[in-house]
Amino acid sequence: MNPRKNGILCLLLVLMCGVLVLSGCGGGGAATPPATPPAGGSDEPAAGEPINVGLNLELTGSSAEFGLSGQNGMKLAFDKVNAEGGVLDGRMFNYIPADNKSEAGEATSATTRLVGENVVAILGPMTTAAVLGSIQLVTDNNIVLITPSGTNARLTVNEDGTLNPWIFRACFIDPFQGEVAANFAMDVLGAETAAIAYDIVGDYSGGLAASFKQTFEAAGKTVVREEQFSAGDTDFRPIIENIKTAGPDVIFVPAYYTDDGRFVLQARDAEVTVPILGGDGWGSGDMVGIAGAENMNNTFYVDFVYMDDPSLQDFVSEYQAAYNRAPDGFSVLGYESAMMLVEAVKNAGGTDPEALRSALENLGEFTGISGTMTFDPETHNPAKTAVILESVDGVKEFKQIVEPK
Amino acid sequence: MSAEFILQQLLIGISLGSIYALIALGYTMVYGIIQLINFAHGDVMMVGAYVGWYCVTSLHMPFLPALLTAMLACALLGVVIERVAYKPLRKSTRLAALITAIGMSFFLEYGMMFIVSPQTRTFPPVFPQTIYHIGPVIVKYGDIVIIAVTVVLMTLLTLVVKYTRIGKAMRAVSFDKDAAALMGINVNNVISATFAIGSALAAAAGVLVGVYYNTIGPLMGIMPGLKAFVAAVLGGIGIIPGAMLGGLVLGLTEVFVSAIGFSTWRDAGAFLILIIVLIVKPTGLLGRNTREKV
Numbered sequence: 001m002n003p004r005k006n007g008i009l010c011l012l013l014v015l016m017c018g019v020l021v022l023s024g025c026g027g028g029g030a031a032t033p034p035a036t037p038p039a040g041g042s043d044e045p046a047a048g049e050p051i052n053v054g055l056n057l058e059l060t061g062s063s064a065e066f067g068l069s070g071q072n073g074m075k076l077a078f079d080k081v082n083a084e085g086g087v088l089d090g091r092m093f094n095y096i097p098a099d100n101k102s103e104a105g106e107a108t109s110a111t112t113r114l115v116g117e118n119v120v121a122i123l124g125p126m127t128t129a130a131v132l133g134s135i136q137l138v139t140d141n142n143i144v145l146i147t148p149s150g151t152n153a154r155l156t157v158n159e160d161g162t163l164n165p166w167i168f169r170a171c172f173i174d175p176f177q178g179e180v181a182a183n184f185a186m187d188v189l190g191a192e193t194a195a196i197a198y199d200i201v202g203d204y205s206g207g208l209a210a211s212f213k214q215t216f217e218a219a220g221k222t223v224v225r226e227e228q229f230s231a232g233d234t235d236f237r238p239i240i241e242n243i244k245t246a247g248p249d250v251i252f253v254p255a256y257y258t259d260d261g262r263f264v265l266q267a268r269d270a271e272v273t274v275p276i277l278g279g280d281g282w283g284s285g286d287m288v289g290i291a292g293a294e295n296m297n298n299t300f301y302v303d304f305v306y307m308d309d310p311s312l313q314d315f316v317s318e319y320q321a322a323y324n325r326a327p328d329g330f331s332v333l334g335y336e337s338a339m340m341l342v343e344a345v346k347n348a349g350g351t352d353p354e355a356l357r358s359a360l361e362n363l364g365e366f367t368g369i370s371g372t373m374t375f376d377p378e379t380h381n382p383a384k385t386a387v388i389l390e391s392v393d394g395v396k397e398f399k400q401i402v403e404p405k
Numbered sequence: 406m407s408a409e410f411i412l413q414q415l416l417i418g419i420s421l422g423s424i425y426a427l428i429a430l431g432y433t434m435v436y437g438i439i440q441l442i443n444f445a446h447g448d449v450m451m452v453g454a455y456v457g458w459y460c461v462t463s464l465h466m467p468f469l470p471a472l473l474t475a476m477l478a479c480a481l482l483g484v485v486i487e488r489v490a491y492k493p494l495r496k497s498t499r500l501a502a503l504i505t506a507i508g509m510s511f512f513l514e515y516g517m518m519f520i521v522s523p524q525t526r527t528f529p530p531v532f533p534q535t536i537y538h539i540g541p542v543i544v545k546y547g548d549i550v551i552i553a554v555t556v557v558l559m560t561l562l563t564l565v566v567k568y569t570r571i572g573k574a575m576r577a578v579s580f581d582k583d584a585a586a587l588m589g590i591n592v593n594n595v596i597s598a599t600f601a602i603g604s605a606l607a608a609a610a611g612v613l614v615g616v617y618y619n620t621i622g623p624l625m626g627i628m629p630g631l632k633a634f635v636a637a638v639l640g641g642i643g644i645i646p647g648a649m650l651g652g653l654v655l656g657l658t659e660v661f662v663s664a665i666g667f668s669t670w671r672d673a674g675a676f677l678i679l680i681i682v683l684i685v686k687p688t689g690l691l692g693r694n695t696r697e698k699v
Contacts, residue, residue, distance in 0.1 A: 060523040062622070101523065200669055228669045232628070234618045237417040238663030238671075245410055258525050262618055269536065269545050270413075289527045290619050292534075 050094035051087075051351055053078070053341065054114030054143075056124040056134065061102025062231070062258050065286050066126040066330045070148050071097060072323050073334025074123055080318075081342050088350065093342070100125055104133040111137045119143060120351040123337050126330060127256075128152040128204040131167070139166045142353040144360055146170060146340055148333035149304070151177060151280065152203050156380040168360050168380050170337040170368070172404070174204065177279050177302045178211025180386045180402045181252060184300065186219055188388075188400065189275055191249035195225040197239060197263065199255040202231060208254035208279045224248050231255065236263045240270050254279040261290025268295035280304060283329045293394030304329040305370040306387045306398045315369045336368040409541035414664045415657070420548045422656020423555035427610035428633030429640070429648035430562065431483075431603030437579045437643035438599045440499060444506040445486060446607055447630015448513035451623060453479045453608025454615040455521060461531055468531045468616070472554070475612050476605035483604025484597045492593070510630075518623040525622045528615055547617045554613060558606060559649060566645060571598050579643070628672075635679045641689025650690060654678075 055074055058067030078093040086092040096117055100107035107130035114122055115137060122138060122145045125131050131150040138145045146168045147155060153173045156164055185191040194216055199205035213223050225246035227239040240263070243251060251267070253260050253276060260278055267276065268291075278301040288296050307316060307327065315335065319327040340363060345351060348359035363375045366382070373384035383404035389396045428450055435443045453475045460471035490509050494502045535546045566572040577585040578595045586592050614629065615621040636655045640647025655675055662674040682689060 060518075062523075062525060064524055230669070230672075234614065234620070234625075235417075235421055235659075237421075238414060238660045239668045241410060241413055241417070242664060242666065242668075245407070258620055262620060265619060269534075269543075271536070271543055286525070286527070290525075292530070292619075 048090050050092045051345065052117060052119045053093055053095045053338075054111075054117065054119035054122040055095050055097040056100055056107060056110045056114060056122050056130075057097060058102040058124075058126050058130065059097065059099040061100075063102040063127050063256055065257065065328075066149065066283075067100075067102070067124070069328050069330035070124060070126050070334030070337075072319065073148075073327065073331035073336075074338040076319060076322055076331075077335045077338035077342070079322075087342060087346050095123075100130050102127065102130070104129045107131070108133040108137065110134075115141050115143065120353070120356065121146065121341050123334070123341065124148065125150065127202070128155065128207075129202045131155050132203065135164055135167055139164065142166070142357075144168060144341075144344075144353070144357050146337040146360070148337040149280065149330055152207050153381075154203065154207075163378070163380065165361075166357060168340070170333050170340060170382065171280075171304060172384055172386060173381055174207035174279075175211040176404070177386065178208045178213075178254070179215045180302050180388070181208070181254070181277050181279065182212045182215035182219075183402075184302075184388050184400060185250045185252070185275075185277060186216065186221060189250055189300075191221065191275075193222050193224045193246075193248045194250045194252055195227070195243040195246055195248035196223060196252045196254075197227040197229060197236070197243065198253070199231045199259060200228045202255075204279075204281065205255045209252065212252050212254070229255075229259065231259055233259065234262060236266045237270065240267050240272060243267075244270060244272050248274060250275045250277055252277045254281065256281040257283075257287035258290065261287045264291040264295055264299060268292075273298065275300060277301065280329065288391065288394045293391075296391040296394060299391045300388055300399060301391075302386050303389050303396075304384075304386065305332045306389065306401070307396075308398065309370070311371070312369060332368075332370050336370065339368060340366065410664075412540070412542045414660050416542055416544065416548065418657035418660035419653065420551050420656075421660060422636075422653035423551050424610050424614055424629065424652075425633050425636045425655050426649045426652025427555055427558065427606050427613075428629055429636040429652045430559070430645065431607045432634055432637040433640070433642055433645060433648040434575075434599050434603045436637070437645075438575065438596055439491070439495065439502075441491060441502050442506065442634065443491075443603075444503070444630070444634075445490075445509035445513055446603070447626035447628075447633065448510050448517075449479050449483060449486070449604045449626070450607040450611035450614075450629060451621070451626035452482060452513060452517065453604075453611030454621045454625065455517065455526075455611075456608065457612035458526055458528060458615055458621055461528060462526075468550075471531070472609060472612050475608040479608030479611075480601035480605040483600035486604075487597060487600040492596075514623055514626070521623065523623055525620050527619050528621075531616055551613050551617060554609060558609060562602065562606070562645065565602070571595065575599060632675055635675055638679060638689055639682050641692030644689065644691050647689055647691040654690075 055071055057071050058064055078095055082092045098110035098114055100110040107125050111134040122143055126149045128150045131147045144166050148170045150169055151171055151174045153175055156167050185194060196209045198209035225243050253263050260282055264276055276299045280303055282301040283303050316327055344356055344359040348355040361377045365374050371385055373382035375382050386402045388400040390399045431446050435441055456478045457471045457475040460466040460474050486509060490505050491502055494505055533546050537544045574590045574595045577590055578592055582592055636651035637648050640651030658674055659671045662671040
């Protein structure tokens with residue numbers, strides 16, 4: 001074999017491997033198995049029959065902290081309802097967890113599996129990309145899906161303005177998060193200039209970056225530098241140097257905690273001391289472990305709830321008793337999405353898919369454990385409060401509460 | 406672009422390139438001996454990172470003993486991989502061995518995922534978080550460790566290959582396997598030694614990456630493995646100084662692609678270089694058109 005031919009062969013192999021790596025991130029769920037005919041599905045099962053709920057969650061992989069917290073919250077809610085005698089004359093909730101390994105493609109397979117288990121509803125996934133991979137499947141099979149923390153606007157409303165009728169969520173959306181972060185940067189931190197570094201692989205990070213930029217620039221401030229990276233990159237030093245040279249007042253890094261943890265670590269090492277802001281993807285204890293408690297000082301992020309809120313204390317102590325660890329924002333959202341489903345099953349008087357869907361759509365004002373939220377039937381999005389948390393020596397401290405508009 | 410900006414990026418490129426070079430050495434040595442692209446090499450680096458992590462977190466070892474333990478463990482792993490997966494195929498086509506290497510790579514990745522779970526792990530601080538100012542350039546203690554470890558290991562490797570019996574045997578086997586066997590060299594042992602040394606170097610890179618970036622996971626070896634392969638081909642596969650040069654060129658390229666504002670293109674930039682080198686000089690930067698040597 002001549003060396004040239006050999007080299008080309010090697011190159012092909014390299015490209016193949018690259019495709020394998022990337023396909024894990026990009027799966028949009030184009031392929032869907034044929035819809036199982038809803039035969040028998042509309043026959044209301046006898047009273048006392050369990051209600052199967054699929055939990056499609058990030059139990060392992062880069063976003064595992066989100067999925068595990070969410071799962072704990074969901075289980076706590078269902079166990080509580082079951083212990084109180086279930087719903088509709090003693091029907092119990094039977095939850096079936098499925099691991100989506102924090103990958104969009106795996107999330108699609110997990111949904112396929114759950115469809116095969118005859119679930120009436122799916123809770124999860126927690127992350128935007130993983131939800132996107134399940135939309136077509138649940139729509140074809142008439143199964144409602146409630147994502148606790150998928151914040152991308154496109155999950156419920158497509159770009160052309162049409163509604164995804166079977167998708168619901170328990171959290172606010174990215175444009176709101178980006179706005180909150182930008183307003184905080186201007187009003188509280190007094191920033192005139194900002195730099196943004198975001199992950200181009202998912203839909204989540206770019207969505208937040210865009211709404212931050214829009215709000216920030218609409219107020220007459222400048223975004224002095226925009227940098228992109230790919231989820232899983234380990235070395236951020238070159239782009240941090242670029243940002244450092246641009247000299248912004250704040251840096252907005254709205255990705256997930258593994259990447260952002262490394263980013264904060266390397267930024268502080270490069271002696272970038274300005275405040276660093278993030279979105280709800282930071283809401284994990286692991287981030288402090290990666291970046292280091294001291295490096296996390298002077299960082300702020302938008303979260304769903306503040307755990308020391310007095311109205312949450314019942315939940316916190318129940319959670320602590322059940323799992324021997326403290327809950328985070330994702331546990332609250334997991335719990336709330338389960339409660340949304342319970343409420344909808346009660347309102348629908350059963351598990352008929354269309355009745356359940358319509359009950360979720362018309363939840364209206366719903367009181368969760370983090371406060372009252374109002375669901376818009378046109379968008380399936382709740383209007384709810386956001387909080388800004390500051391990291392002080394590795395501990396999250398409450399900074400500001402932001403009411404929805 | 407100010408001078409200090411360029412100097413700082415230069416340092417980042419060198420520290421990144423050192424890691425690529427350490428991994429590339431293993432690729433190039435194995436190729437030099439048995440003409441096999443060992444695609445499992447990046448995953449050996451990952452296993453090394455986990456061994457180092459285990460030594461530091463569970464056995465509470467300091468950095469250096471943890472590094473040496475990881476290198477030793479991976480040297481053994483490399484020998485076992487060669488004996489189990491590659492040796493039975495030594496007489497079959499090169500493609501069969503290559504596919505086996507890819508299979509071995511997946512086996513290590515997902516086997517490790519099964520054993521340690523895919524959770525991202527973090528290292529406790531193993532060396533001081535000191536930051537030095539050399540002129541306008543910021544140098545982390547970790548950068549110095551990376552560059553120092555790389556220089557020491559490369560010097561040792563060069564000395565071993567040039568001046569020891571096993572090094573002489575390695576060069577002989579890479580030159581002509583059959584003739585070396587006729588001269589009384591135990592070819593199997595030489596191949597094992599090559600795998601052991603290459604894997605130990607990868608393990609060192611794994612521990613350095615884990616400690617420096619403070620995150621390790623079962624799939625962490627894929628990208629560095631591919632990049633190191635590019636570095637090895639870039640410098641001329643089978644040539645030891647070529648791997649070192651290739652690693653540094655690659656590290657610096659990536660950093661400067663990012664520095665001029667094309668951060669999303671940095672991986673593409675690395676692979677573009679590979680394509681250009683293969684077209685213009687298929688034997689690599691230091692390659693000659695004669696037979697390749699270790």
